[in-house]
Amino acid sequence: MLVGLYIIVDDDFDRPLYGDPSPEDLEPDLWEAGIEAIQEALDDEGPAQGCKLVAGHHVAWKMHAKMGLSFVAAVTESVSASDVKSYLKQVHKAYFDEVDDARNPDRDGVEDVIIDVVAPWEDD
Secondary structure (H helix, E strand, O other), X not given: OEEEEEEEEOOOOOOOOEEEXXXXXXXXXXXXXXXXXXXXXXXXXXXXXXEEEEOOEEEEEEEEOOOOEEEEEEEEOOOOHHHHHHHHHHHHHHHHHHOOOOOOOOHHHHHHHHHOOOOHHHOO
């Protein structure tokens, strides 16, 4: 199931626009894997989206380069890589459909957008 979800502007990893749980409360290996994937994408050294297995979890990311926003999710290994990537795609779409100022949103309102996205593994 979902272990963590984050929305990050540029490379401001210390202060995500949205983070549940806070980065300090996520297993360090998972947070570092997400940061590394985004940093590589920002430096054009890695893909803008993907998923990798880390410490028994899938860590997926999706970067929207034009806006400088990145979406990162960590889920348990029981969730398929395709499901977590699909979930991030849904979060990405909902965010851009609902948020007026994507780079500087009302931080309290972001949770209202995210909470309405139903993860594929919860459909069952």
